Amino acid sequence: MSGAEFGYQCRDCARSLALDQPVFRCGCGGLLDLAPFPVDLTAAARLEERSLFRYAAALPFRAGTAPWREVSMGEWLTPLVPLDPRRPEVLVKLDYAMPTLSFKDRGAAVLVTQAKAMGVRRIVQDSSGNAGASVAAYAARAGIGCEIYVPEATSARKIAQIAACGAAVKVVPGSREDTAAAALEAAGRPGAFYASHVYNPLFHQGVKTYVFELFEALGRMPETLFVPVGNGTLLLGVQLGLRDLGALGHIHRFPRVVAVQAEGCAPIHQAWTRGKVVVEPVPNEGTAAEGIAIAAPARGAQILAAIRELGGEVVVAPEAGIGPAKEALAARGFFVETTTAATYSAFLAAGGAAAFPGTVVLPLCGAGLKSL
Numbered sequence: 001m002s003g004a005e006f007g008y009q010c011r012d013c014a015r016s017l018a019l020d021q022p023v024f025r026c027g028c029g030g031l032l033d034l035a036p037f038p039v040d041l042t043a044a045a046r047l048e049e050r051s052l053f054r055y056a057a058a059l060p061f062r063a064g065t066a067p068w069r070e071v072s073m074g075e076w077l078t079p080l081v082p083l084d085p086r087r088p089e090v091l092v093k094l095d096y097a098m099p100t101l102s103f104k105d106r107g108a109a110v111l112v113t114q115a116k117a118m119g120v121r122r123i124v125q126d127s128s129g130n131a132g133a134s135v136a137a138y139a140a141r142a143g144i145g146c147e148i149y150v151p152e153a154t155s156a157r158k159i160a161q162i163a164a165c166g167a168a169v170k171v172v173p174g175s176r177e178d179t180a181a182a183a184l185e186a187a188g189r190p191g192a193f194y195a196s197h198v199y200n201p202l203f204h205q206g207v208k209t210y211v212f213e214l215f216e217a218l219g220r221m222p223e224t225l226f227v228p229v230g231n232g233t234l235l236l237g238v239q240l241g242l243r244d245l246g247a248l249g250h251i252h253r254f255p256r257v258v259a260v261q262a263e264g265c266a267p268i269h270q271a272w273t274r275g276k277v278v279v280e281p282v283p284n285e286g287t288a289a290e291g292i293a294i295a296a297p298a299r300g301a302q303i304l305a306a307i308r309e310l311g312g313e314v315v316v317a318p319e320a321g322i323g324p325a326k327e328a329l330a331a332r333g334f335f336v337e338t339t340t341a342a343t344y345s346a347f348l349a350a351g352g353a354a355a356f357p358g359t360v361v362l363p364l365c366g367a368g369l370k371s372l
């Protein structure tokens, strides 16, 4: 993966950095993206591989190499099914059917593959739970030491999942932002690799396979994609995937992308409705959707730009609707974590199927057993 054809690129000063450096930010302080690279999504380019690495020709891997072999846990092709069998136009994609029970495995598989290829011995990461569980599991599989920082409000079950994989769990008092600060400090110590789903753009590369799978399953893009947004892991992955499909001529316009925030913590929604290009932090007023409660998203401006590029919109999941939405999903057999119910709550509050003509896809990002 560390070939000359792939590299990081600073969003602020456009400087290029080699992929095989343990960096997470440019020297100027800017956030890193991956420099654009050619992708191939033809059937011929797809590998005989029972994992998302079947799309390796659209990921930053040199052809003929397979560095994921000792890392992948067979994460791939999650089910795409009607929410209600009598209403085939509203589909749910069961990304909770991933190895660690959330879609974060898409990004962690790619990022930990790179860490392993670089000979990293110790990974540091912070998350409100699912990204930590993913990175901990993939680090365990790759034989890399792992330290995960989580806010004190993290569900006990997510902490148990992280610890069970052998990672050192550091519970940080205070907010999600306090946790991020503690992880940043630890990441700065010698020998640590900051495997952040927020800062490291390789994570977003893995997440874009969500879009490839949709396209492959349907043979086209659905009219509307709902996307929960906190730090933008899924949203920025969706943007990359849609760009790739566009560049290859598979789609000629973007689907309607509806970004979802929780009512109790909605800085992106606030900035969007005020027409801003940067995101002002908001106080977290408390939300049942802990997984997307990001009061000061590091990639806020990039998230707003992505929504603008895609011609998308931002809606809010009413807090009062999240519990009932979780029950309604479970009543159809889909037992999701509370954060994931916010997406369905937002869909219903925005008018449901009647408000979104054509096919709508709601991602079910995390499993119910994570947050009883």
Ligand SMILES: *Cc1c(COP(=O)(O)O)cnc(C)c1O
Pocket (backbone or CB within 6 Å): 102, 103, 104, 130, 131, 228, 229, 230, 231, 232, 233, 234, 235, 291, 292, 294, 337, 339, 340, 365, 366
């Ligand atoms: C990570 C995650 C999201 C998306 O959150 P971001 O902060 O935007 O990455 C949504 N739902 C669940 C269950 C998650 O784990």
Ligand SMILES: [Zn+2]
Pocket (backbone or CB within 6 Å): 010, 011, 012, 013, 014, 015, 026, 027, 028, 029, 030
């Ligand atoms: Zn820079």
